[in-house]
Amino acid sequence: MTQPYTATTQSHNPSMLSRKFGQEIVNYFSGSPLNRVSFLRSNTAFLRAALPRSKFLLLRDLEPLAASKTTLAWVGYETVRALVGNPFNAEEEEFLREYDSRVEIPTLVFLGVNEGDEDRGEERFEFEGEGEKYAGRPCFALDVTGEGRSLKEECGKVQEEAVKGAEGREFRKVRLDLGLAPPDAAILAQARSLLDWNNRNQFCAACGARTVSINAGTKRVCPPTDKAFQKNLQDPPFERPPCISRKGIHNIAFPRTDPTVIMAIVNSIGDKILLGRQRRWPKDFYSTLAGFCEPAESVEDAVRRETWEESGVRVGRVVIHSTQPWPYPANLMMGAIGEAFPDGEGIVLKHDPELEDAQWVELGQVRSALEGNTGTPDSKAEGAVEGQLRLPPSTAIAHQLLLAVVNGFHLAKP
Numbered sequence: 293m294t295q296p297y298t299a300t301t302q303s304h305n306p307s308m309l310s311r312k313f314g315q316e317i318v319n320y321f322s323g324s325p326l327n328r329v330s331f332l333r334s335n336t337a338f339l340r341a342a343l344p345r346s347k348f349l350l351l352r353d354l355e356p357l358a359a360s361k362t363t364l365a366w367v368g369y370e371t372v373r374a375l376v377g378n379p380f381n382a383e384e385e386e387f388l389r390e391y392d393s394r395v396e397i398p399t400l401v402f403l404g405v406n407e408g409d410e411d412r413g414e415e416r417f418e419f420e421g422e423g424e425k426y427a428g429r430p431c432f433a434l435d436v437t438g439e440g441r442s443l444k445e446e447c448g449k450v451q452e453e454a455v456k457g458a459e460g461r462e463f464r465k466v467r468l469d470l471g472l473a474p475p476d477a478a479i480l481a482q483a484r485s486l487l488d489w490n491n492r493n494q495f496c497a498a499c500g501a502r503t504v505s506i507n508a509g510t511k512r513v514c515p516p517t518d519k520a521f522q523k524n525l526q527d528p529p530f531e532r533p534p535c536i537s538r539k540g541i542h543n544i545a546f547p548r549t550d551p552t553v554i555m556a557i558v559n560s561i562g563d564k565i566l567l568g569r570q571r572r573w574p575k576d577f578y579s580t581l582a583g584f585c586e587p588a589e590s591v592e593d594a595v596r597r598e599t600w601e602e603s604g605v606r607v608g609r610v611v612i613h614s615t616q617p618w619p620y621p622a623n624l625m626m627g628a629i630g631e632a633f634p635d636g637e638g639i640v641l642k643h644d645p646e647l648e649d650a651q652w653v654e655l656g657q658v659r660s661a662l663e664g665n666t667g668t669p670d671s672k673a674e675g676a677v678e679g680q681l682r683l684p685p686s687t688a689i690a691h692q693l694l695l696a697v698v699n700g701f702h703l704a705k706p
């Protein structure tokens with residue numbers, strides 16, 4: 293059985309904010325050990341120097357290479373060199389001028405620098421730019437999915453090489469991966485979301501032509517020229533049809549993050565929590581209510597709207613508790629605690645067909661379930677008791693919100 297995840301608290305003491313609001317909650321999939329140094333993604337001198345000194349997380353069909361059930365596996369540049377070369381040898385402008393839609397480029401994403409990583413026993417990589425020094429192990433994610441791609445053979449070789457001689461290494465076939473150690477889970481979340489976004493955005497949203505990744509995998513552009521249509525080498529580059537995405541500063545598509553609200557709603561006297569069950573979940577499995585934020589909607593308004601639409605309960609005051617990246621595929625769960633109006637606690641399920649059931653549940657019953665009967669809806673928790681309330685695992689923000697309420701988050705401080 294996997295150990296329950298304790299939402300580690302970020303200790304910034306002494307801190308006036310911690311004194312007022314309590315310790316910060318670090319949910320699973322967050323709190324990455326990497327410094328993303330996002331401003332270095334467009335610095336080709338940095339990327340060019342870093343690449344051969346980097347370590348690489350390989351993903352096949354978005355499944356990461358892992359050393360064990362709890363640890364990711366990394367490979368060095370020598371394993372991936374034949375597949376990736378050094379795409380940062382050219383400046384971005386030159387790289388785009390040479391764009392040829394016939395040539396498939398493996399998706400390579402710069403994740404950041406692990407400043408505390410000494411595990412390869414090598415000298416730390418150091419880079420000095422703009423009067424600042426950056427040191428640590430640079431980390432990349434690389435898509436080695438071979439099926440259906442022209443790079444199939446090269447990807448296959450990298451996959452083989454990566455598991456050779458390393459007992460237990462394998463691509464984890466787990467759709468919802470909640471067993472990794474928290475720092476590795478946070479790295480996987482970033483890698484998975486970015487590779488998935490690159491895969492889903494191969495074509496320009498404005499003109500339908502192929503796009504290409506720049507800024508080390510964190511932006512995509514619709515290149516203005518394509519060598520695939522250039523008849524002779526000495527001809528000027530073939531210009532693609534005009535595209536609105538190339539006008540002004542809009543020559544870019546950025547990775548998506550989809551804001552989602554998730555909320556523990558307490559009744560007006562504070563002794564019950566509103567729980568709901570989706571149709572596809574097992575009979576005893578319940579969770580907090582959740583839903584996507586809509587355009588031009590605050591988190592607080594989204595909490596009130598979603599709760600009313602799904603359960604009929606009307607919510608007044610809403611307080612944000614903590615947040616959680618959820619890389620399936622790219623949600624940011626914004627966890628809140630909300631309080632129902634005394635005359636708004638009636639449950640009505642007819643507005644929105646999402647929930648099959650919603651109920652007010654006593655705090656004591658919620659506490660017992662959190663302590664002894666949790667799991668994901670797909671995998672039955674070890675020791676789960678049929679006919680008893682089952683709730684999400686400690687790695688899910690829903691669990692942390694419920695835990696906060698049973699521990700008195702909503703009650704006045706003494």
Ligand SMILES: [Zn+2]
Nearest residue numbers: 496499514535
């Ligand atoms: Zn375009």
